[in-house]
Amino acid sequence: MEIEFQRVGKKYDSGQEALSQVSFHLRQGEMAFLTGHSGAGKSTLMKLMMMIERQTSGQILVDGVDLRILSRRAIPYHRRRVGVVFQNHQLLFDRSVFHNVALPLQVSGVDPEQTAKRVRAALDKVGLLGKEKYNPMALSGGEQQRIGIARAVVNKPQLLLADEPTGNLDPKLSAEIMNLFQEFNNVGVTVLVASHDLALVARMRHRVLTLNQGRMVNDGGFA
């Protein structure tokens, strides 16, 4: 998936201007990092890409299509093409690893046989195939984050967004999670990862987008 922001602004109803004149182009199959201080606008930028929030000025083009022209009915279709990973992975602890990963497929009405196949393929990619029957509570922090990643990729998204995916993990586990994103990128998925961890970001040697108080202050250089 290809994303282009053209002078995008987002002002919340509270009057808070979260993004201002943000322009950048994320090419099909590219991997990039998004950095910036707390409150710089990283989450807001990702919410605009998922159409959870709408911009108040400027244009967002996805594969050349202006998101503003999408009808209400087209929004769920757009969201299925975007996988999202959060820091606090938002797992459901009253069901198994398998059922956590299956959730997006059930929402999309995929049949049980196809669901089982795709859930196992996603768990295999993140190295958790043997743990499908476990309760997520019984798994380590790093493994829980992998469940969140499996759930994000089970719909085979064309864009993978991750908001502070390594926030609570130690350096070794953080590096492993970043390598997983790299593997999805290697097979053609466009990837954008928001991270505070500048040392880790620098080691990955990808493009770095930096926000400061809602403005894009650096694009292209390494952190």
Ligand SMILES: Nc1ncnc2c1ncn2[C@@H]1O[C@H](COP(=O)(O)OP(=O)(O)OP(=O)(O)O)[C@@H](O)[C@H]1O
């Ligand atoms: N729903 C909302 N209503 C009003 N203001 C908001 C809302 N969401 C975010 N903001 C404000 O917009 C600004 C950008 O917030 P955002 O969450 O995008 O930053 P961030 O870079 O992701 O921060 P963090 O690293 O702390 O998650 C902040 O000033 C925040 O308080």
